[in-house]
Amino acid sequence: MHKLLILLLLVGFNLAAMELRGEMTQGSMIVGKTVADTSVWLDGDALKVSPQGDFVFGFSREAKLTHQLEWAQPGQTKQHKTLTLTKREYKIERIKGLPPKMVTPDPDVLERIRAEGRRIAKARRIDDDRIDFTQPFIWPAKGRISGFYGSQRILNGKPKTPHYGVDVAAKTGSPVVAPADGVVTFWQPDMYYSGGTMLIDHGHGISSAFLHLSAAHVKVGQTVKQGELVAEVGQTGRATGPHLDWRINWFNVRLDPALLVPAQ
Structure with a gap:
């Protein structure tokens, strides 16, 4: 079953929503949604964000178990969240x-x-x-x-x-x-x-x-x-x-x- 992670953050005087959809585990695809004009980074690398605030990233078979997600609106301080993955066992x-x-x-x-x-x-x-x-x-x-x-x-x-x-x-x-x-x-x-x-x-x-x-x-x-x-x-x-x-x-x-x- 997919897990849904929703983060609500107060950025300046604007309420900015960050939604991540997908399982936090190795091999998973994570679909993100934020407000328009928000920049997003995963482990320091910029992610492509659509004009509507859609983005996506994924974790490999042997991905490390902790990652850093950061985001910011223009002129605002970066917000961040540690993503913790579950380790998988393979045949x-x-x-x-x-x-x-x-x-x-x-x-x-x-x-x-x-x-x-x-x-x-x-x-x-x-x-x-x-x-x-x-x-x-x-x-x-x-x-x-x-x-x-x-x-x-x-x-x-x-x-x-x-x-x-x-x-x-x-x-x-x-x-x-x-x-x-x-x-x-x-x-x-x-x-x-x-x-x-x-x-x-x-x-x-x-x-x-x-x-x-x-x-x-x-x-x-x-x-x-x-x-x-x-x-x-x-x-x-x-x-x-x-x-x-x-x-x-x-x-x-x-x-x-x-x-x-x-x-x-």
Whole structure:
């Protein structure tokens, strides 16, 4: 269940409200609302604030447990609040005796993986003025949850990159819908690891990624509405079965999509 934190502060002779929506835990996205013309900082870094006072930030899988939020209206002294996160435990799976090529890709494959990663990173750097992230998110697909954010495999003693999405098991061709309004910023049908891969930007650096897709129903640059059909579940890339891997980023910070939606 999402937690709501509301702070009311007296700034000069004006009553300024600061609202934060989201769970105070590692992997969480926090949506903020304040009055117009207020500047906001997280750990000393300025956050983008819309003309209406909307802003967003997030915490990584291994984020430290205390952070400083500051805000101020023009000509006023900064106010501040310490944000305290709860620590999460993640599933760790150790597998031994695998062939080396299953642990470390060949050099030519590794270069392809890196090139594809650079393309995804470029799309995730978009800093659009849209505030679609303020919508309550919905699940982009229906099915059994088969993979969880933060889990990690250790293959032959070598830790692999943690899983940064939530996996929804469903038949190939099952519908994938937009979890919130946004703009399609990336589509590639045949990436090495993730196969059919689509990104939808929700504004202020928040983006959804959909992996292992079998088909796309929208094009790059297209604006989509929440609930609109955008793609189909598949088993493309390095997938062992048909499913949707849904991921959420705040720029390069990987967040847990399951914290944004009701339990399935």
